Amino acid sequence: MSTDNEIIRRSRDSPAEFAALYDRHASVIYRYAARRAGDFVADDVMSETFLVAFERRETFDPGREDARPWLFGIATNLLRRHHRAEARMLSALAKSAPREATADSSDSIAAQLDAAAATARIAGVLKGMPGIDRETLLLYAWADLSYEQIADAMDVPVGTVRSRLNRARKTLRTGLGTQLEESENEHGRLAVAPRDA
Amino acid sequence: MDDLQLLREMRNETGTPAPATLARGRRELLSRIGGETAMLPDGGTLRRRKVTRRLLLASAAAAVLVGALVAADVVIPGAKPGATAEAAEVLSKAAAAAIKTSDPVVGPGQYLKVETKAVYGATVSRANGTMVSWLETQDGQLYVPADTSGEWVWNRERRVPTTFFGEESKAEAQRHVSSLNGGAGPQLEGIIRGPGGAFYGSAQQILGMPLLEAVKTLPREPRRLLDLIYEKTKGQGPSPESQALMTIADSLRIGVVPADLRAAMYKAAALIPGVVVADEQATLDGRKGVALGVYWAEGKLRQDIIVDPVTGFMIGERTMHLVAMGGIPANTASGWTSVKTSVVDSAP
Numbered sequence: 033m034s035t036d037n038e039i040i041r042r043s044r045d046s047p048a049e050f051a052a053l054y055d056r057h058a059s060v061i062y063r064y065a066a067r068r069a070g071d072f073v074a075d076d077v078m079s080e081t082f083l084v085a086f087e088r089r090e091t092f093d094p095g096r097e098d099a100r101p102w103l104f105g106i107a108t109n110l111l112r113r114h115h116r117a118e119a120r121m122l123s124a125l126a127k128s129a130p131r132e133a134t135a136d137s138s139d140s141i142a143a144q145l146d147a148a149a150a151t152a153r154i155a156g157v158l159k160g161m162p163g164i165d166r167e168t169l170l171l172y173a174w175a176d177l178s179y180e181q182i183a184d185a186m187d188v189p190v191g192t193v194r195s196r197l198n199r200a201r202k203t204l205r206t207g208l209g210t211q212l213e214e215s216e217n218e219h220g221r222l223a224v225a226p227r228d229a
Numbered sequence: 230m231d232d233l234q235l236l237r238e239m240r241n242e243t244g245t246p247a248p249a250t251l252a253r254g255r256r257e258l259l260s261r262i263g264g265e266t267a268m269l270p271d272g273g274t275l276r277r278r279k280v281t282r283r284l285l286l287a288s289a290a291a292a293v294l295v296g297a298l299v300a301a302d303v304v305i306p307g308a309k310p311g312a313t314a315e316a317a318e319v320l321s322k323a324a325a326a327a328i329k330t331s332d333p334v335v336g337p338g339q340y341l342k343v344e345t346k347a348v349y350g351a352t353v354s355r356a357n358g359t360m361v362s363w364l365e366t367q368d369g370q371l372y373v374p375a376d377t378s379g380e381w382v383w384n385r386e387r388r389v390p391t392t393f394f395g396e397e398s399k400a401e402a403q404r405h406v407s408s409l410n411g412g413a414g415p416q417l418e419g420i421i422r423g424p425g426g427a428f429y430g431s432a433q434q435i436l437g438m439p440l441l442e443a444v445k446t447l448p449r450e451p452r453r454l455l456d457l458i459y460e461k462t463k464g465q466g467p468s469p470e471s472q473a474l475m476t477i478a479d480s481l482r483i484g485v486v487p488a489d490l491r492a493a494m495y496k497a498a499a500l501i502p503g504v505v506v507a508d509e510q511a512t513l514d515g516r517k518g519v520a521l522g523v524y525w526a527e528g529k530l531r532q533d534i535i536v537d538p539v540t541g542f543m544i545g546e547r548t549m550h551l552v553a554m555g556g557i558p559a560n561t562a563s564g565w566t567s568v569k570t571s572v573v574d575s576a577p
Contacts (some may be wrong), residue, residue: 047262048476048555049360051352062246062254072437078246079254122541125240150235173236200240 036099040092043090044208050089057100064175068111069118077114081107092210094182104175105185110168115163125155157207159201168193172185230559244428246368248347249479252564255350256475256530256548260467263526316506319519319538320499324492327541332453332488333572340372340382342573343484346514348391350563352406352555363402364392364555364563372576373426377441381426382576387418394558420577435480436461443480449489451496458497470503471525471532478534478546484568491541498534507549511535514567518544529554541567 034042036053041201043049059188061081065073084106085092111118158166171182179197183190246254281339335341347369352362367388390402426433426440435443436458448454455473462472477494480486486494498504498521507522513535522533531549536542547565550557557563 046360048259048352050262051255051259052360054255055352058251058254059245062250063243066246067240067243070265072434074246075250075253078250079257082254082258086258086261151239154236154239169236173233174240201232204236208232208235 035097037092037094037097037109040089040099043086043089043096047086050082050086053085053099057103058082060100060175061103063105064170065111067174068121068170069114070121073111073114073117077110080110084110098181099183100175101177101184102169104171104177104181105187108171108185111167112163119159122155122159125150126159153208154204157204160207162204165196165200165203168196169204174195247433248349249482249566252347252349252548253475253479256532256564257467259555260471260526260530263529264437316504317499319506319521319536320495322503322538323519323536323541324495324499325541326537326539327492327495329487330488330540330542333570335373335375335572337375338574339375340573340576341375341485342571342576343371343373344569344571345369345371345482345484345566347566348562348564349388350557351390351402352557360556361398361401362394362563363390363398365389365402366391371484372573374576378425379422381428382420383416383423383428384420384577394556394561395522398556433483435483435486436476440483440485442486444485444490447490447493449493451493451500454493455497455500467525470501471523473501473532474498474504474521474523475532478532479544481534481543482546482568484570488541491543495536495541507531507533513545513547513565516544516567520547522549542570 034052037055039049039052043053058078062074062078065077071076081103085103088106092099096102158170161169168182168186170175171185172179177185179190179193182193186193305452316319335339345368348365349365349367351365352360365388368386370384371381372383390399390406393399393402421428433440436447438446449455458473458476461470462469462476477498481491481494501523503523505523506519508520511518511520512531516537518535518537520533520535522531524531529550529552531551532545532546533549535544537544544569545565547562550561550563551559553559
């Protein structure tokens with residue numbers, strides 16, 4: 033199987049090669065865009081991402097084997113055009129009442145209600161967050177990019193990614209505040225105190 | 230659960246794209262790639278070429294060429310503007326038939342069963358620089374309850390490679406399948422259920438509207454419907470005309486558009502400049518109909534809808550590769566969907 037940079041390199045001479053990059057990554061780009069701004073926007077962002085990538089393929093750093101950070105960077109830019117759709121979706125989620133519990137165990141009902149309440153609260157926090165912080169946070173949590181990959185995608189130093197992520201997570205935790213009792217574990221990550229303790 | 234875990238789980242139910250969506254994105258990319266390959270050394274830009282093509286279509290519409298059907302095999306398709314009058318007649322007949330043929334009646338407790346066979350192009354790029362393609366097929370059955378707000382059931386069979394273009398193509402397809410079975414990629418198969426057709430948490434959409442709402446509210450007046458399609462798909466696709474026909478194909482492919490809206494969509498298609506009768510005797514999945522199509526990518530590709538002029542049902546849609554490209558030989562349907570509806574008493 034060819035690496036992404038090999039595909040892109042060959043597509044300079046035989047452009048049709050580029051379709052292989054689409055087959056490999058279109059689904060993840062779609063899913064990321066759909067999570068951020070809904071299916072209708074995702075349709076558009078997915079196809080546009082690859083059209084833009086194709087036209088700018090000369091700018092791809094041939095030293096990188098994985099094209100995902102580059103593609104997510106393009107998708108992130110395109111999603112900015114759809115900030116209204118994203119804001120509408122986050123508003124709707126923030127207002128959404130906990131869904132009706134259907135499970136038979138009372139524990140899982142409680143868990144479902146909590147998850148729904150948490151979703152509403154997170155949506156509210158994401159909506160109020162500066163765009164650049166939200167993009168960074170969601171590239172990390174929803175696109176599963178590493179700090180270095182986000183730095184590539186957004187064309188900023190890794191240190192900037194780190195500080196944006198810290199800021200975004202702090203905002204998120206503050207917003208979730210009453211729900212999560214915070215306690216630092218030995219890795220410096222947050223853990224939740226047992227609810228019934 | 231920490232903040233990141235909660236965030237990761239949020240909207241985690243969002244699905245991967247529907248096969249039709251993936252196929253459409255791929256068509257758009259291939260079209261752009263095709264356009265670039267065709268670019269002249271004197272450097273005509275994309276914009277310029279698009280304008281030229283539009284002018285060609287406009288002048289053709291004024292002249293209404295005769296005998297375009299016969300010419301189709303001889304002339305480079307992109308240079309041949311549409312026999313729109315003929316296509317319009319077929320579409321208008323199909324619209325009339327759609328209204329006359331009543332939709333199947335789904336009684337209480339019954340389901341409208343929509344069977345689809347979808348064929349996709351798959352391409353891999355090999356280490357030696359060549360591209361190899363094959364076609365994969367996926368069958369699906371959608372069960373829509375009589376009460377459309379009830380639970381819809383969608384079964385998707387496994388997607389399997391079915392058509393190969395030579396030995397290399399077969400070998401690459403097999404390698405691809407075994408890598409998927411090894412857990413390298415998601416397999417979209419099996420039964421999923423969704424209240425009111427909301428699979429993966431949101432309703433299926435036509436033109437950015439939830440399906441059921443769209444079916445109720447979309448205009449039945451063809452011009453208004455087409456204007457709405459242009460407006461909703463602005464800036465998408467290789468050209469407004471091909472995007473409009475693809476949007477109509479995508480809407481009808483779901484199989485639940487009622488006769489009156491189907492008729493309006495045919496009449497709207499008849500208003501799209503450049504739509505031609507591409508094949509009077511088209512066969513798709515063993516069924517015969519008339520193929521109406523629109524060319525794009527300088528005539529290298531054509532999007533067709535295939536209509537049964539007697540019943541007014543859409544048999545299916547297809548994308549034709551008219552020149553060899555990316556490992557797919559010339560004059561090959563590089564992707565198609567056939568649609569068949571019936572009424573059944575139960576769903577799985």
